[in-house]
Amino acid sequence: MKLSYLAAIAGVALIASGAALSDTGDLNASPIYGVKLPDNYRQWPLIAPAQEAAPLDELRAVLGNDVAVKAYQQATLPFPDGTVLVKLAWKHVQSPEFEPASIPGAATTVQVMVKDSQKYAATGGWGFGRFINGKPADEAQHQTCFACHQARVRNHDYVFTRFAP
Numbered sequence: 001m002k003l004s005y006l007a008a009i010a011g012v013a014l015i016a017s018g019a020a021l022s023d024t025g026d027l028n029a030s031p032i033y034g035v036k037l038p039d040n041y042r043q044w045p046l047i048a049p050a051q052e053a054a055p056l057d058e059l060r061a062v063l064g065n066d067v068a069v070k071a072y073q074q075a076t077l078p079f080p081d082g083t084v085l086v087k088l089a090w091k092h093v094q095s096p097e098f099e100p101a102s103i104p105g106a107a108t109t110v111q112v113m114v115k116d117s118q119k120y121a122a123t124g125g126w127g128f129g130r131f132i133n134g135k136p137a138d139e140a141q142h143q144t145c146f147a148c149h150q151a152r153v154r155n156h157d158y159v160f161t162r163f164a165p
Contacts, residue, residue, distance in 0.1 A: 031139040033120065035112050035129030045069050046137045048164035051092065058089045059104050062161045072163035075135070078125065079157050124150065124158040140143035
């Protein structure tokens with residue numbers, strides 16, 4: 001009984017301090033979906049690079065876990081459960097050494113998509129996470145994830161990225 005009471009007080013203190021808890025109660029998980037940054041994701045294989053035009057003006061790299069890489073290599077759609085895609089994004093900056101080239105500037109976001117067709121049935125089987133400086137973005141930013149994917153890439157299992165062999 002004492003532990004439950006203390007946990008409740010701690011939760012109230014976190015909320016009062018401005019920290020938001022996800023549905024899982026984890027401050028490192030995205031609101032709505034409960035998605036976290038995967039362990040060692042920066043060592044995953046490259047699926048494809050991308051460049052986002054204005055207004056974001058970003059350079060991006062999409063990485064995938066082994067399930068994602070195999071699905072892309074075998075042109076499997078829909079993606080199987082267990083697929084995880086991570087998009088790294090940086091501001092697009094002109095190279096000071098070679099004017100026609102671009103280089104990554106400041107990091108902007110890390111975005112994660114996790115395929116679990118049962119857990120995320122209401123959002124096409126995908127859970128989403130958007131992280132800024134390693135912390136989940138607010139709920140309002142996560143509310144736009146599925147709507148954008150649904151409007152533009154429903155016929156590609158809600159995934160924008162194409163494989164760059």
